[in-house]
Amino acid sequence: MAELCAERLDAPMGEYAFRIPEHEVTYGVAVKVADLKIDPQAQRTLNEKRAQKIFSGLVREAIGTVIVSKRPNGDLYIIDGQHRCRACTLAGIPIILAEVHHGLTRDQEAILFLIKNKESHKPRPIDEYHVGLTGGVPLFMDTDETLKRHRLALGSSSTNSVGAVSGVLQIVDRYGAEALDRTLTVAEKAWGRAAETWDGMLLGGIGMFIGRWGDLVDDAELAQKMLSMGTAAKWRSEILSQSSRGGFNNSRTGSRVTTACRLVAVAWNKGRKAENRIEA
Template sequence: MSGKDYSYDIPDHPIEYVEVDPMTIKFDPSAQRNLNKARAQAIAEKLVPTALGTPILSQREDALYAVDGMHRVYACQLILTGKVPVSDEVREAVRTITCEIHSGLAMANEASLFIIKNKESSKVGPNDEFRIGVLAGHPLFVDTSTVLEKHRLKVGSSSADGVRGIKGILSIVTEHGPEILDQSLTIAEDAWGRTPDTWHSVTIGGIATVISRHPDVVKPTELAQKLKRQGDPISFRSKIQVTATNNNTRADGTKGRLKAAHLAVASAWNANRRVNRIPVPNIFE
């Protein structure tokens, strides 16, 4: 286990509901997604004030900043500046809007609040969530980014230097810590070189589980050699998929693929070995 708190918990702080002039609200992409002006204009053109909801703001020292509901707020600004023509009734209705205002939050807290509010709605993709977390200084994302930068890896790229499945990579750091991610990426590169499939999060997750659970037995250099003998990273990942689906006879999920990856890496380590063997999990238990 990492032993580090990577939760999205936010400290107790004042929250109040206040009528706010939308023109006074500012935006900071460090703590949320980038503003899509075309999307905001589409909202403004069809805005129903009673369906506006309650945007969430953070009270910083200099001004109020949108945390959630940025596009709705900007839509109101477009209406009030006359950039989107609407009826007088709609314009009057958005001169002030009810907002949920949070005070005393650090940037990392704002990012946590944004991610929490959007996590279940799937409005924010994992790559955007990662970018926001890094910019806001959230420890989980910063620690992960530091390791990826060390290995010259980019999130969201399909090149040989691109990580596939950032949610899985973040899970590795949450469960095992950044040091294990660092070791796992080194082992994968030593085994298969720098290819787009080397960095697949499920494969890296299997390596991370094995070296985390058996640090006194598994030697990274030897494990890399063992994995290399299994074939290229594509065939190794195919083996994981076949195992996870029990030869395509059952559906697989993320947990099933990770268990299968654990099995595949452990089996590779045990191959032709009489001593220093490690337990092989039963993934269908």
């Protein structure tokens, strides 16, 4: 059965949306598992352990339908279901039912993958990030461009890489790429270029503070005041301590990132008159 799939608009994160064009979709197509291919740039990394787990409890009647893209040359690429396909290979099952999408580019395949996995079996943040780059999704492109300006990569914690993938994406989604740019600048000016500087809680707190009150803040002054309150390691320790007892004054009103934001406000407010303080 073939139908036209209308443009899909999903906005899983703030103003950024995932879009694919109207295209033909054929449902209930029996395809050979051996014919299905994987494009690593439009798909998450195969988790063999997960595939083995599916195989160990596989019920043939409950395999369901996988989602594939049929490219102009006839090749079939898996969009969603690669672990079930791997389990079928292990079980010696040659045929699986598929929902076949026609006429998509590789970029659009990547976006369809993100749409399909938005709520169930959500991919790892770093896989979602790389697939989003392949799809040209603005959220991921804007984040990547900002990181590159700071000579940073995303995916692991090191001097030149940020491990807090979700945290960085959240800053861009909620407050824009400029907020991330300023956040990274403030962090580096305060604590230098080190793995501890790019801690997710610290970046999240700075990003929230700048995102909400950035028009009132001088970044150089903020960085200097933050440094006066200690190293990145000391900040992290204090955030964990504050969070473990319910945040400031045991208020129990938020996450570690919220606690970090409040600490940034404390630094900024030092030496300021009450009427000039920012209440975070």
